[in-house]
Amino acid sequence: MDTTNQVYARIFKAFCDENRIAILGLLRDGEKCACVLLENLNIAQSTLSHHMKILCESGVVTCRAEGKWSYYSLSGQGCERARTILADITRPSSTETSSKVCPCK
Amino acid sequence: MDTTNQVYARIFKAFCDENRIAILGLLRDGEKCACVLLENLNIAQSTLSHHMKILCESGVVTCRAEGKWSYYSLSGQGCERARTILADITRPSSTETSSKVCPCK
DNA sequence: CTACCATATCGACAATCATCGATATGAGGA
């Protein structure tokens, strides 16, 4: 069983690795074949496959298979979901109160 | 020397752990003393201190020391920066093009 | 059917990370 916090944490793992951020940077310019991503990154093919799996499972990237090739692109919906969750967990609540003094004092 | 992607990756590490998300959830209600955070989480004191260090170094949380106590709160500026970066790296570029066909075909 | 190509999966290994108990630090209070 997964808690909400675990689900959220897994989504942000997509953005926790510099190679994955580089991949997102390449996808911002539009859909890309895996082989194009590979030749723009200094990683092994199996490593790229690993990162693409994480990106797809987080929902931020979608994959379109066509013949031998896999085309990847940013998922507008998945990206928006990530942005919404980040906004939710970093926004002060409407009932925010500042105690200013530790209760154990 | 750190690349931009490494800096970005480190910021999102703040959101990659379920306990840190739980901590942010507590801070949404306002500034909290470390001892209050501790009694709301099932982790050791040293573990809490470790997570608070990561959250502070990412800029998402700020610390105010007063006597023996440490008070933590969300940093509006740091949170906004994280949201801005996420928006930047997940937004399609203005020159987006879809090749639709792999160039190695 | 066979050979080849693009990608995914597997197994191993090193690096990073979350966690803990023990200890250090530093601020009050007696």
Place this chain on the structure above:
DNA sequence: TCCTCATATCGATGATTGTCGATATGGTAG
């Protein structure tokens, strides 16, 4: 000054993760 309390740091340990080469899968072309 000495003790206590809140927090930070240290050192060790187990879990997770990023990485690779080797292999499997599944499509396409000959």
